[in-house]
Amino acid sequence: MLIIGIAGGTGSGKTTVVQQIMNELPDTEVGIISQDSYYKATDNLSFDERTLINFDHPRSIDFELLVEHLKELKAGQIIQQPIYSFVKHNRTKDYVTTHPRKVMIVEGILILSNPDLRDMFDIKIFVHADSDERLIRRLKRDIAERGRDMVEVLGRYQNTLKPMHDQFIEPSKAFADIIIPNDTYNTVAIDIVRTVINQKIS
Numbered sequence: 689m690l691i692i693g694i695a696g697g698t699g700s701g702k703t704t705v706v707q708q709i710m711n712e713l714p715d716t717e718v719g720i721i722s723q724d725s726y727y728k729a730t731d732n733l734s735f736d737e738r739t740l741i742n743f744d745h746p747r748s749i750d751f752e753l754l755v756e757h758l759k760e761l762k763a764g765q766i767i768q769q770p771i772y773s774f775v776k777h778n779r780t781k782d783y784v785t786t787h788p789r790k791v792m793i794v795e796g797i798l799i800l801s802n803p804d805l806r807d808m809f810d811i812k813i814f815v816h817a818d819s820d821e822r823l824i825r826r827l828k829r830d831i832a833e834r835g836r837d838m839v840e841v842l843g844r845y846q847n848t849l850k851p852m853h854d855q856f857i858e859p860s861k862a863f864a865d866i867i868i869p870n871d872t873y874n875t876v877a878i879d880i881v882r883t884v885i886n887q888k889i890s
């Protein structure tokens with residue numbers, strides 16, 4: 689199994705890059721794991737308490753479970769990937785049955801900041817976009833898709849997101865083998881990654 693880690697700040701375009709890579713690749717050969725699925729369950733907290741969580745700090749992620757799941761996939765086992773709700777700020781009760789594939793792509797803001805997880809990647813990619821561009825994309829996306837308003841997005845950006853990006857995410861770029869500039873759609877980089885994957889699965 690080839691494991692590819694795709695990191696980058698919020699709004700850099702990780703999910704979009706993964707979707708573009710997956711286009712034209714058979715989903716029987718390539719699977720996806722999202723770090724967002726591994727936000728810790730916080731059933732003990734009220735909704736208002738959950739809104740105060742720093743979701744950009746590594747402690748908000750259950751990296752142990754994520755690493756364990758990757759090891760199980762590598763050993764040929766099926767895992768139950770949790771499903772997270774950005775609207776409820778919590779894990780749902782549902783799971784996606786995820787089968788081992790020849791290539792597994794793991795994407796998320798903090799995946800290169802965790803040494804145990806980082807060690808499992810055969811290829812480490814960092815998607816880069818300018819911070820103004822990322823904020824604009826985040827604002828539009830979170831209002832359209834994640835049940836947020838402008839005050840929520842900008843407040844979170846100032847209070848936790850930007851400081852955590854500077855402390856944990858930007859420094860993790862140093863671990864990347866490949867940096868994809870994604871201020872505009874980067875079809876050349878996508879084609880290169882797809883070629884590497886095709887070599888692995890053919």
Ligand SMILES: Nc1ncnc2c1ncn2[C@@H]1O[C@H](COP(=O)(O)OP(=O)(O)O)[C@@H](O)[C@H]1O
Nearest residue numbers: 698699700701702703704825829870871872873
């Ligand atoms: N290269 C790009 N140019 C313009 N918009 C983009 C680009 N890449 C992604 N987007 C848009 O920006 C938003 C955030 O992208 P997404 O892939 O969800 O980022 P991430 O997963 O890194 O948070 C989405 O609405 C997406 O359509």
Ligand SMILES: Nc1ccn([C@@H]2O[C@H](COP(=O)(O)O)[C@@H](O)[C@H]2O)c(=O)n1
Nearest residue numbers: 697698699724743744774777778797849
């Ligand atoms: N309940 C939550 C959980 C996370 N976030 C934000 O999501 C961002 C990571 O996801 P991307 O798809 O943007 O990479 C991260 O910056 C968290 O602030 C949230 O808003 N609410």
